Amino acid sequence: MSVKIVVGSQWGDEAKAKIVDYTAAKADYVVRFQGGANAGHTVIVNGNEFIFHLIPSGIIYPDKICVIGNGVVIDPSALMDEIEELKKRGIEVEGRLFISQKAHLVMPYHKLLDQAAEKHKGKNSIGTTGRGIGPAYRDKAARVGIRIIDLLNREVFVDKLEQNIHAANELLTKIYGYEPLDVDKVVEAFLEFDRKIDPYVTDISILLNDAIKEGKNILFEGAQGTLLDIDHGTYPFVTSSNTVAAAACIGTGVGPTHIDEVIGVMKAYTTRVGNGPFPTEFDDEFAQKIRDIGGEYGATTGRPRRCGWFDGVIGRYSAMINGLSCLAITKLDVLDTLQEMKICTHYQYKNRVLNAFPVDENVLDAVEPVYECHPGWMEPTKHIRKYGDLPSKARAYLERISELVDTPIKYVSVGSDREQTITV
Ligand code: IMO
Numbered sequence: 001m002s003v004k005i006v007v008g009s010q011w012g013d014e015a016k017a018k019i020v021d022y023t024a025a026k027a028d029y030v031v032r033f034q035g036g037a038n039a040g041h042t043v044i045v046n047g048n049e050f051i052f053h054l055i056p057s058g059i060i061y062p063d064k065i066c067v068i069g070n071g072v073v074i075d076p077s078a079l080m081d082e083i084e085e086l087k088k089r090g091i092e093v094e095g096r097l098f099i100s101q102k103a104h105l106v107m108p109y110h111k112l113l114d115q116a117a118e119k120h121k122g123k124n125s126i127g128t129t130g131r132g133i134g135p136a137y138r139d140k141a142a143r144v145g146i147r148i149i150d151l152l153n154r155e156v157f158v159d160k161l162e163q164n165i166h167a168a169n170e171l172l173t174k175i176y177g178y179e180p181l182d183v184d185k186v187v188e189a190f191l192e193f194d195r196k197i198d199p200y201v202t203d204i205s206i207l208l209n210d211a212i213k214e215g216k217n218i219l220f221e222g223a224q225g226t227l228l229d230i231d232h233g234t235y236p237f238v239t240s241s242n243t244v245a246a247a248a249c250i251g252t253g254v255g256p257t258h259i260d261e262v263i264g265v266m267k268a269y270t271t272r273v274g275n276g277p278f279p280t281e282f283d284d285e286f287a288q289k290i291r292d293i294g295g296e297y298g299a300t301t302g303r304p305r306r307c308g309w310f311d312g313v314i315g316r317y318s319a320m321i322n323g324l325s326c327l328a329i330t331k332l333d334v335l336d337t338l339q340e341m342k343i344c345t346h347y348q349y350k351n352r353v354l355n356a357f358p359v360d361e362n363v364l365d366a367v368e369p370v371y372e373c374h375p376g377w378m379e380p381t382k383h384i385r386k387y388g389d390l391p392s393k394a395r396a397y398l399e400r401i402s403e404l405v406d407t408p409i410k411y412v413s414v415g416s417d418r419e420q421t422i423t424v
């Protein structure tokens with residue numbers, strides 16, 4: 001029996017789904033515990049690409065049970081689209097997908113408010129995915145959110161929904177100058193959703209704790225990344241959920257004593273999509289080069305990702321906050337053609353050396369990353385399946401990362417296909 005968490009350890013898009021897919025081969029349950037359809041999780045099997053936003057990527061395996069925990073915020077239309085798309089591709093979801101009764105719903109007004117607030121902020125915008133994530137978690141914290149369980153009681157549901165739409169319409173019309181939402185139309189759409197979601201809803205805390213008692217293997221699939229965590233990330237340029245490993249417990253009701261391993265996924269370099277500080281960011285020209293080689297465009301919004309060198313300060317910070325047991329280093333092959341690579345070992349701020357990640361956004365904005373240079377291996381690695389077969393310079397690069405982050409490397413990914421994975 002084992003209970004493992006795969007967690008993003010930079011700013012999201014670390015190719016977590018690739019590592020989840022690889023490790024899921026031995027899992028019985030694959031579980032999403034936070035975030036929503038802001039996530040874009042890409043898995044490629046035998047050249048076939050799947051992009052997941054809400055459903056755990058383990059659904060590709062015919063024998064896995066997939067769970068959406070209470071910590072996830074669920075956009076019904078995104079969920080239904082994903083289920084339909086999978087059905088079209090021959091993947092049956094019913095009987096294998098279970099959704100928490102306690103999960104909150106992302107409503108049409110959440111998406112509108114997210115987009116309106118971003119526009120309103122102008123140059124101070126966060127660069128959200130526009131999927132309504134912030135407003136949905138805000139309603140949850142304000143205790144006016146609507147949960148999956150509320151769908152069971154039509155009267156209560158309609159009552160809550162009407163109240164929330166009225167409140168949202170006040171904001172939309174008076175602050176943002178938008179058209180108000182039609183209450184009846186929104187209510188109608190939800191009653192339709194209610195019928196469709198019924199077969200999937202269950203008490204997933206009981207489901208998972210029973211599975212653990214039976215000795216099953218559970219794999220938690222994190223979304224976003226540690227630096228986007230609402231508490232530990234680069235606030236306010238973060239998402240609205242806790243993205244760190246501990247959130248797996250809160251987002252499902254599985255106690256921390258059950259967790260055996262936390263796998264931190266990091267790219268062999270760094271990317272970020274959306275606004276906010278990014279100390280090791282490349283200049284525009286070099287960023288474009290890496291973006292082209294690495295296909296660094298968002299799976300959810302299609303936005304070009306910002307790119308930069310591997311940041312050891314962030315790596316160490318992530319290892320600490322998540323209690324990482326091991327690392328999965330992804331996209332090593334993207335660096336195959338570079339003559340020289342840099343790794344940031346620490347920051348310089350005014351006359352001070354910073355080894356720890358600074359909390360103050362203004363400090364992080366102003367730090368100078370201090371780099372050490374590493375010679376490139378200048379040969380292809382995509383075909384390599386054994387650690388020992390990697391070029392010695394590539395191993396030296398990886399081993400330096402491991403040393404700086406103070407965590408052993410367990411997996412190295414050298415391509416997007418399931419097969420292109422090395423177990424160290
Ligand atoms: P996966 O799971 C990368 C970023 C957005 C924005 C900030 C807030 O694929 O790694 P939000 O819509 O969550 O309110 O946006 O967070 N963001 C992500 N960046 N990967 C993701 O998910 C992300 N989900 C949100 O770009 O900067």
Ligand code: MG
Nearest residue numbers: 013040041299
């Ligand atoms: Mg992604």
